[in-house]
Amino acid sequence: xxIKLQAAPVRVVSSPTRAGATTEVHxxxxxxxxxxxxxxxxxxxxxxMNVQDLAAGFGSFRAVDAISLEIRPRTITAIIGPSxxxxxxxxxxxxxxxEEVKGAWARGTVSLAGQDIYGPGVDPALVRRHVGMVFQKPxxxxxxxxxxxxxxxxxxxxxxxxxxxxERVERALxxxxxxxxxxxxxxxxxxxxxxxxQQRLCIARALAVEPEILLMDEPASALDPVxxxxxxxxxxxxxxxxxxxxxxxxxxxxARVSDYTAFLMMGEDRAGRLIEQGPTDxxxxxxxxxxxEDYITGRFG
Amino acid sequence: MTRTTLDRELQxxxxxxxxxxxIVSRALGESVEVLRAQDGAxxxxxxxxxxxxxxxxxxIESDVLILIARHQPMxxxxxxxxxxxxxxxxxxxxxxxxxxxxxxxxxxGGAVPLPPLPELPLMAAKARSMLSRxxxxxxxxxxxxxxxxxxxxxxxxxxxNQVNAAMIEMIIADPSRxxxxxxxxxxxxxxxxxxDRVTNICERxxxxxxxxxxxxxxx
Numbered sequence: 001x002x003i004k005l006q007a008a009p010v011r012v013v014s015s016p017t018r019a020g021a022t023t024e025v026h027x028x029x030x031x032x033x034x035x036x037x038x039x040x041x042x043x044x045x046x047x048x049m050n051v052q053d054l055a056a057g058f059g060s061f062r063a064v065d066a067i068s069l070e071i072r073p074r075t076i077t078a079i080i081g082p083s084x085x086x087x088x089x090x091x092x093x094x095x096x097x098x099e100e101v102k103g104a105w106a107r108g109t110v111s112l113a114g115q116d117i118y119g120p121g122v123d124p125a126l127v128r129r130h131v132g133m134v135f136q137k138p139x140x141x142x143x144x145x146x147x148x149x150x151x152x153x154x155x156x157x158x159x160x161x162x163x164x165x166x167e168r169v170e171r172a173l174x175x176x177x178x179x180x181x182x183x184x185x186x187x188x189x190x191x192x193x194x195x196x197x198q199q200r201l202c203i204a205r206a207l208a209v210e211p212e213i214l215l216m217d218e219p220a221s222a223l224d225p226v227x228x229x230x231x232x233x234x235x236x237x238x239x240x241x242x243x244x245x246x247x248x249x250x251x252x253x254x255a256r257v258s259d260y261t262a263f264l265m266m267g268e269d270r271a272g273r274l275i276e277q278g279p280t281d282x283x284x285x286x287x288x289x290x291x292x293e294d295y296i297t298g299r300f301g
Numbered sequence: 302m303t304r305t306t307l308d309r310e311l312q313x314x315x316x317x318x319x320x321x322x323x324i325v326s327r328a329l330g331e332s333v334e335v336l337r338a339q340d341g342a343x344x345x346x347x348x349x350x351x352x353x354x355x356x357x358x359x360x361i362e363s364d365v366l367i368l369i370a371r372h373q374p375m376x377x378x379x380x381x382x383x384x385x386x387x388x389x390x391x392x393x394x395x396x397x398x399x400x401x402x403x404x405x406x407x408x409x410g411g412a413v414p415l416p417p418l419p420e421l422p423l424m425a426a427k428a429r430s431m432l433s434r435x436x437x438x439x440x441x442x443x444x445x446x447x448x449x450x451x452x453x454x455x456x457x458x459x460x461x462n463q464v465n466a467a468m469i470e471m472i473i474a475d476p477s478r479x480x481x482x483x484x485x486x487x488x489x490x491x492x493x494x495x496x497d498r499v500t501n502i503c504e505r506x507x508x509x510x511x512x513x514x515x516x517x518x519x520x
Contacts, residue, residue, distance in 0.1 A: 003518075229304060236306055254369040256306070284370040 004120045005115055005130070006258045016211040048073040049094060049131075049213060050094060054108035055270070056086075056093050058101060063089040065271035067108075069262055071213070076235060076244040077256035078280065081264035082295065086272020091215050092262065094245060095131035096124040112213070129157050132206035136218040138198030140190030140205075146173075147186040149201055153209045168208055176204035177234050196227025200234065207238075214238065214247040220253065251296055255284045263292045307372045311381065314364055315440055317387055318392075321357045321437045325396045326429045329495055330353070332402035333425040336488055338413065344406040349398065354396035358389045380512060384505035391498040394430065395432070398491035399496075405484045413481055416471060420460040421485075424492040427457050431499040439506035447506035451500065451517040457496040464489040 049071035057063045064086035067146045068107060071077050073093075079087045088105050092098035093106050110117045118129045140149045154162050162168065169186075173179040178200040182193070190201050199219060206214060216235075220228040235244055248254050254261050261284070262277035276289045287293045294300050328347060334380050335343045364383050368374065374382055439446040468482040504517050 233305055251372050256373075280371065281367045285366055 002061050005112070005117060005119075006125050006219075013071050028067070042148075045077055048113070049245075050109075050111045052109040052111070054090070054093060054106065055271075056089055056098055056104070056106040056108075059103040062254060062269065062271040064093075064264070065267070065269075065273055067264075067272075067274045069274060069277060071243060071245055072260065073243050074239060074241070075259040076246060076257055077260045077262060078238050078258035079245065079247045079262050080251055080254045080263060080295075081190050081272065081275075082266065083249070084202065084272070085264040085266050085268070088217055090132075090272065091217055091245060091247045094213070094215055095128045095133055097128070098126070119217070129209055130211055131213045131215060132209065132211035133215040133217065133289060134199070134206050134219050137222050138195055138202050140193070140198050140201050142189070142191050144190060145192070146182050146190045146201060149190045151209050153205050154270060157209050172204040172208035173201075175239070176200045177230070178204055194227070196223050196230055199223060199227070199231060203231075203234065203273075205244075208282075209217070213243045213245065214261045218248055219246065221249060228253070255280060263289075263295065265291055266294070307368075307374065307378065308365075310368050310372070311378065312410065313386055314361065314368065314382075317361050317364070317388060318355070319436060319440065320431060321354065321361065321389060321392050324357070325354060325392045325399070326432050328396055328399035328434075329402075329492075330429055332399040332406075333421050333488075333492070335422065336402055336406045336409075337415065337418065339406060339409065339411040341407055341411065344403040347403040348407075351396050353392060358393040361389045362386060368423045377509065380509045383404065383411040384509045387505050388419075388436075388502050391501045395428075395495045395498050398495045401491045402488045405488045409481060409484050415481075415485075416467070418458050418464070420467075420487065421489060421492065424457050424464075424489065424496070427453065427460070428492055428496040428499065431457075431496060432502070435499045435502040439502065439509065441483065442506075442510050444507045446470045447503040447510075448517060450503050454496050454500055454518075457493055461489050461493040508519040 046150070051067060051069045052069045055062060055065045063088065067090060069077075075145075079090060081087050081177055089098060094110060094117075096106075098104050103270075108118075112127070112130060116122070117131075141152060144152065147169055150172050151165055153164070154168060166248065170183075173182060178197060181197060182201075190198065193201060199222075203214075203219075219229045223231065232253065235246070238244060239259075246254070246258065258280045260277065261280045263275045263283070264272045265275045267273050276283065276287060276292045276301060278288070283292065284296060287296060328350065331347055334340075335347055365386050369379075372378075378455055417476070431453055435447065435450050438444075438450065454456045465486060468486045472479050500517055504515060507517065508514055
């Protein structure tokens, strides 16, 4: 598995090795574009994220502070917490979407497969190619067909024509458990689908570029209970091949769907901090911190 | 595709409960064999095996709590989980009755030959048959079958009364056998209680299907 985060001209000497990760750096071998790009090769088991001492905000406002969290491969990690605890800001730091807002800043380390995605020369677009995102409101491209919605990410990322596009679109739609519902109307508009279908279309679009990690920001909050359950069951299917981080206001959803849960809460300085994290089985039956207990039992928040 | 995770987890818990039921049932049968054979070594093995049954109960209880916390089950699912919590408690107690019979075997010490006790294996076989059908009725959600089983408890009670009468006769005939007689009555009482626990399981099966809490004690 090769992870490339650097834009072509930047030379990677080495990436920091953490927790026993073995990194191997290959030098440029030929003049073609692909081969002149520095490569860091890692075993698949290292395709996790490790967040160290992350702080992020906007201008003088600190939205999250001092967050360290390990995202384990092939698991679902849920981020829960009251409004204003910095959940979404934290999530958006994991694929450098946060900095798209004017005045936004982030400090700390977010490593993907051992490489800091905030490291010098890292191309945010490449980061987002490896770390896909699904948003709260289903947002299919309104002028595009179902097929083109899924193909769009591939076309953008692969600099031109994709030879096996039909197969890739079908595979992504199957992965998103949408294929059977749309295979007869691939060239109709994506916006004609129901809310739940649109959200699965957005998941298919994110999966089409074959990311390693999928970030989901309240992916079911605009959906009815049945569509919500479909998304949750889909997540349990996807986690066999992908690593998922989900932000949710819905504590019950976090309890149902995740393997690990992290609880964020706003401190006195209004910055969101990590209060507790652990296996979901434990956090929802026997939380260690009284603030977590108070939140999950509905005593505040 | 909807709710497959909850269904899978419920099925897994039911399988674990069934497995625990078979282990407990086998322990009950073995306990009577051990008593009749006055086999001290086997009695000790049976007593220590009870720890595993206790652990199984705790593990299932913990899994039920996790499932409730994570999946917020409703209606039949919620009643089934509440029933499983109760049923594993009953199974664990039936395991304790088997352990108690093994303990009686050790206390008797094999000194005096036992009188013939045809009632004890009959009681054990009846209780085991009732247990296995009660668990099946729960798993199949068969309230009618669950309602019918407790009536059979009368047969176990009748056998217990026979043992009791025989032991009183034995003491009258030979007062030196007072201890032995008490031990045997104790063992028979454990078997009678085991069958009573099956009635509780039947009540939980009916509750899971209908939502009604009903006493099913026939006698």
